Amino acid sequence: MLIAPSILAADFLHLEKDVETINRYADIIHLDIMDGTFVPNISFGFPVVEAVAKVARKPMDVHLMIVHPEKYVERFAKAGAALISFHYEAAQEESGAVLDLIHSCGCKAGIVINPDCPVEKIFPYLDKADYVLLMSVFAGFGGQKFIPETLDRIKAVRKELKRIGRPEVDIEVDGGVSPSNAGELAKAGVTLLVAGSAVFKAGNPAEVIDLMKNAK
Ligand code: DX5
Ligand code: ZN
Numbered sequence: 001m002l003i004a005p006s007i008l009a010a011d012f013l014h015l016e017k018d019v020e021t022i023n024r025y026a027d028i029i030h031l032d033i034m035d036g037t038f039v040p041n042i043s044f045g046f047p048v049v050e051a052v053a054k055v056a057r058k059p060m061d062v063h064l065m066i067v068h069p070e071k072y073v074e075r076f077a078k079a080g081a082a083l084i085s086f087h088y089e090a091a092q093e094e095s096g097a098v099l100d101l102i103h104s105c106g107c108k109a110g111i112v113i114n115p116d117c118p119v120e121k122i123f124p125y126l127d128k129a130d131y132v133l134l135m136s137v138f139a140g141f142g143g144q145k146f147i148p149e150t151l152d153r154i155k156a157v158r159k160e161l162k163r164i165g166r167p168e169v170d171i172e173v174d175g176g177v178s179p180s181n182a183g184e185l186a187k188a189g190v191t192l193l194v195a196g197s198a199v200f201k202a203g204n205p206a207e208v209i210d211l212m213k214n215a216k
Pocket of ligand 2: 006030031032063174194
């Protein structure tokens with residue numbers, strides 16, 4: 001299992017310290033970009049991503065919760081993203097073109113859906129995606145409670161990936177993830193876990209990362 005701590009829950013006054021925790025103990029740095037329109041919250045933008053890039057020794061995974069993701073993909077790639085995901089709800093039938101655009105910028109491409117979007121909506125794009133991000137809370141805020149119905153959605157996407165002969169595609173889950181649900185997420189077919197609060201609000205982030213990494 002790969003672990004991607006979300007810096008949304010980090011200490012922004014001492015961001016370097018929290019990025020260093022990810023460098024040392026985790027696999028991927030998850031960066032949440034919120035525009036106040038696609039989601040009712042605003043997080044951070046290019047200056048923060050560029051600053052993190054200067055000290056990052058793990059790949060940066062940019063999760064775009066914005067309208068018109070196609071307008072900003074190239075700038076996030078230039079800012080240092082290695083993986084970029086966007087919401088199907090924001091791109092709709094342009095999703096294939098956005099995945100192509102992300103690839104043309106040299107990044108791995110992911111497609112994201114909120115808990116109320118039927119998983120079948122993204123099936124037409126699974127041949128192009130390097131990873132699928134299934135939200136296990138509604139995008140927009142850290143610290144929410146994990147929605148258990150996500151487990152069946154993971155299984156459905158995993159099954160479809162097998163059917164089309166693409167078992168290597170990662171399934172990432174984001175929202176309310178902690179050591180207490182990491183095991184069942186692994187069993188359902190998740191390969192990449194995002195966790196914000198569970199890691200950075202913990203007394204010992206390294207231990208929490210380790211517990212999730214080894215959860216079975
Ligand atoms: C929510 C974000 C998440 C968030 C997760 O919109 O996409 O990445 O930081 O936070 P926790 O782990 O606290 O639910
Ligand atoms: Zn996220």
